[in-house]
Amino acid sequence: MHTNNVKASHHPGLTKDYWDSDDLPPRGDFEFTTDSSGQRRFWFVCPGCMTMAPLAIRPVVDGSPQSWEWDGNAEAPTLTPSINHNGCWHGWLTAGQFGM
16 A cells, blocks of 8 residues: 555544544544535545545535535545645545545
């Protein structure tokens, strides 16, 4: 495995567990949520800065300007296109691995 790869780990309740916590969530953890508009989101812990960030999953129902395709695998997901998190990390999530 390339040293820049980080295993993606499904963590149901990730946002609930860490939203108001001073603890850093584990790098690579993720969960899927659905908000009140019906928009599905992929929340992940950035492999670079270790902050949580949401990505809108297609189809977009809330007008999100950016969105990602998900392959349907909840344990080892693939998202396309690549992820550029606030200029701190740019890479791919493929078959459950975050990589650059």
